[in-house]
Amino acid sequence: xxxxxxxxxxxxxxxxxxxxxxxxxxxxxxxxxxxxxxxxxxxxxxxxxxxxxxxxxxxxxxxxxxxxxxxxxxxxxxxxxxxxxxxxxxxxxxxxxxxxxxxxxxxxxxxxxxxxxxxxxxxxxxxxxxxxxxxxxxxxxxxxxxxxxxxxxxxxxxxxxxxxxxxxxxxxxxxxxxxxxxxxxxxxxxx
Ligand code: GLN
Numbered sequence: 001x002x003x004x005x006x007x008x009x010x011x012x013x014x015x016x017x018x019x020x021x022x023x024x025x026x027x028x029x030x031x032x033x034x035x036x037x038x039x040x041x042x043x044x045x046x047x048x049x050x051x052x053x054x055x056x057x058x059x060x061x062x063x064x065x066x067x068x069x070x071x072x073x074x075x076x077x078x079x080x081x082x083x084x085x086x087x088x089x090x091x092x093x094x095x096x097x098x099x100x101x102x103x104x105x106x107x108x109x110x111x112x113x114x115x116x117x118x119x120x121x122x123x124x125x126x127x128x129x130x131x132x133x134x135x136x137x138x139x140x141x142x143x144x145x146x147x148x149x150x151x152x153x154x155x156x157x158x159x160x161x162x163x164x165x166x167x168x169x170x171x172x173x174x175x176x177x178x179x180x181x182x183x184x185x186x187x188x189x190x191x
Contacts, residue, residue, distance in 0.1 A: 002042040002188050005030045007067075009057040011049015011082060015173035019181050020045070025188075033062045036070075043076040043188040046083030048135065048171050051108070054082055055098040064099070071101045076164045076191060078184040084167040085138050092141055102165045103144035110139040110156070110169075124159060125150045130179045132158065132170035139169050164191075 004020055006013045008029035017027045028039050044067070046054075058064040071077050071087075079087045079102075086098040088106035109116060116136050121129045132153065140157035143149065151159035151168070159168040159180075164187065172180035 001026045002185070003028055003039055004043045004045060004188070005036065005039070005041040006045045007047060007054070007058075007063075007083075009061065009063075010054050011047045012080075012171065012173055013045075013047045015171075016045045016047050016080075016181075019173050019178065023178065023181055023185060025185065030063065031061070033066065036063065036066050041070070041075060042191065043078070043184065044070070045184075046077060046079040046086050047173070048081030048083060051082040051085035051098065052096075055086060055096065058086070058098065068099045068101065071099065071165065074164050074191070076184065076187045077101075077166070078181070079165070079167040080171055080173065081135065081137055081169060084140070084169055087165060087167055088140075102160075102162050102167065103147055104160060104162075104167070105141045105143075106138045106169075107141045108138050109136050110141075111137055120153055122151055122153050122158075124179055125183060127179045127183065130172075130177045131175045132168075132172075133174045134158075134170050137169045140167075 087102040089100045090105040092107040148161045
């Protein structure tokens with residue numbers, strides 16, 4: 001059974017765990033450095049929430065460096081919404097960068113702060129249409145040439161992959177559709 005860590009310091013981690021348990025993986029809540037060290041993970045999920053708060057907690061809890069390094073070393077990671085922002089090498093109109101492993105530019109609150117929540121259906125990778133829930137979501141403004149675009153909504157990139165890193169600006173953990181998590185677990189199983 002594969003071991004998937006879910007960053008559990010803030011945000012929608014419980015929902016990811018609920019989905020992953022349906023897919024028969026062993027979930028480990030990552031709240032402190034020891035949680036990372038005590039288990040050799042096969043994958044990691046960075047959930048949605050508030051990227052500023054999560055970025056701050058990552059640093060305070062000394063999770064920042066080990067997580068950044070493990071991702072650079074090839075650990076499969078799924079970042080959703082705020083998780084996408086944490087992974088972006090650049091954040092439009094912000095000087096802050098968090099983990100920054102992925103060669104994309106993210107735009108925070110790209111659909112507006114208040115009324116920026118909506119649901120739609122669109123194609124994801126080769127998997128056909130899936131439901132997509134957006135909550136004060138970012139989108140991806142630009143990607144490097146080696147980044148694969150997995151989904152677009154209204155011409156904006158909302159999901160992408162760079163080798164071991166998969167990001168979505170929507171919340172796949174808030175619907176019953178398992179496509180995105182299955183796609184991620186495929187990468188985990190190929191490692
Ligand atoms: N707007 C949030 C941020 O910038 C992300 C929202 C979410 O994760 N649902 O961190």
